[in-house]
Amino acid sequence: MSTTVWFLTSNPGKLEEAQHHFQELGIEVKGLDLPEDTILEPQAGDLETVARSKLAQALAHLPHEGAMVMVEDAGLFVDALDGFPGVYSSYAFSTIGNHGILRLLSHLVDDDPVRIKNLRSASFEAVAALWDGENVLLGKGVCKGAIATKVQGEAGFGFDPIFIPADLDDSGEPVSPGVLGAVSTHGQTFGVVGPYTKHQFSHRRRALEDLLSQLPLLEPDE
Ligand code: ITT
Numbered sequence: 001m002s003t004t005v006w007f008l009t010s011n012p013g014k015l016e017e018a019q020h021h022f023q024e025l026g027i028e029v030k031g032l033d034l035p036e037d038t039i040l041e042p043q044a045g046d047l048e049t050v051a052r053s054k055l056a057q058a059l060a061h062l063p064h065e066g067a068m069v070m071v072e073d074a075g076l077f078v079d080a081l082d083g084f085p086g087v088y089s090s091y092a093f094s095t096i097g098n099h100g101i102l103r104l105l106s107h108l109v110d111d112d113p114v115r116i117k118n119l120r121s122a123s124f125e126a127v128a129a130l131w132d133g134e135n136v137l138l139g140k141g142v143c144k145g146a147i148a149t150k151v152q153g154e155a156g157f158g159f160d161p162i163f164i165p166a167d168l169d170d171s172g173e174p175v176s177p178g179v180l181g182a183v184s185t186h187g188q189t190f191g192v193v194g195p196y197t198k199h200q201f202s203h204r205r206r207a208l209e210d211l212l213s214q215l216p217l218l219e220p221d222e
Helices: 012-023 047-061 086-095 097-104 113-119 190-201 203-212
Strands: 003-007 027-031 068-078 121-131 136-147 163-165
Touching (some): 003 012, 012 027, 012 068, 012 190, 012 203, 047 068, 047 136, 068 086, 068 203, 086 097, 113 121, 113 136, 121 203, 136 203, 163 190
Parallel strands (some): 003 068
Antiparallel strands (some): 068 121, 121 136, 136 163
16 A cells, blocks of 8 residues: 555656655655657746646546646756756757756856856756645745856766755755855765765755645555
């Protein structure tokens, strides 16, 4: 007997991270596979609108009556690029990729380790939307950090090899650049430290925690 959440995503890395997170809570996450182009991603200015739209479309394809279905939309927001790629992250990743983002920031260099983090500051953001069988719940998460000057590591997916998370204090809040936090990747990207360390910082984990905090006590599936 377990509670099951069906996660509609085309991204195996996102599925794995959600499975890891929910597993600790005794919830099984299964990928909901729908034929390509069943779900249209709207051109929208914010992640919440995209997530709500994907979830509304997914409700027409529930695997069974009463099923809990989740979608999640995430993006990388680079401050020096006015938030680009943001909601265009999928498109940017599949066209210019990590090297393209690095090229756009190549003029932002400094020998001072604090100044360079400020110049290249960025955040990952995620919005998770869950249909719990009765209502739509939304969870949001942010992970602050900076863009590395080169691709580092091969772990994870997407922009992980160019993203250095900000250190965290012992309550999990990001500390300012130059301050050593209680939790630190010591300047390494998510691509170097891998998914288990990423989990401690992750926008996805925060969005899922926010979502779960709104769920009434889960009844296990029969
Ligand atoms: P969906 O089917 O779930 O939409 P997707 O890969 O298109 O899968 P998103 O739209 O949420 O997912 O992500 C936009 C882009 O940002 C995409 O290229 C991802 O690889 C990248 N991305 C999202 N979350 C990330 C993370 O935690 N680490 C690195 N890159 C991430």
